[in-house]
Amino acid sequence: MKVRVYVSLKDGVLDPQGKAVEHALESLGFKDVGEVRVNRVVELELPTNDADQARAQGEAMARALLANEVIENFSVEVE
Known part of the structure; x- marks a missing residue:
């Protein structure tokens, strides 16, 4: 089962990579662009057909390694 973990910086946390992209x-001439935030997506293939189990594993992985919950939010999507 495919799991996607979306990780983004919390509001108020500076995003230097986003600022670099914005500049x-x-x-390059795109003057009307507002604030830019750069996020990441981690795609995982898990050996289960149970969506609840896959979501729980994705959340556990996010908390353990994929996201720093002090400065980042995450969400999990199961396909």
Whole structure:
């Protein structure tokens, strides 16, 4: 079963990578771009057909390694 873990910075946390992308877009002529935030998606293939179990595993992995819950939020999607 495929699991996607979406990780993003919490509101108020500075995003230097987002700022770099924002400035690069402006230098390329895209002047109307507002704030840019860069997020990441981690795709996992898990050996289960149980969606609840896959979601629980994805959440456990996010808490253990994939997201820093002090500064990041995460959500889990199961396919």
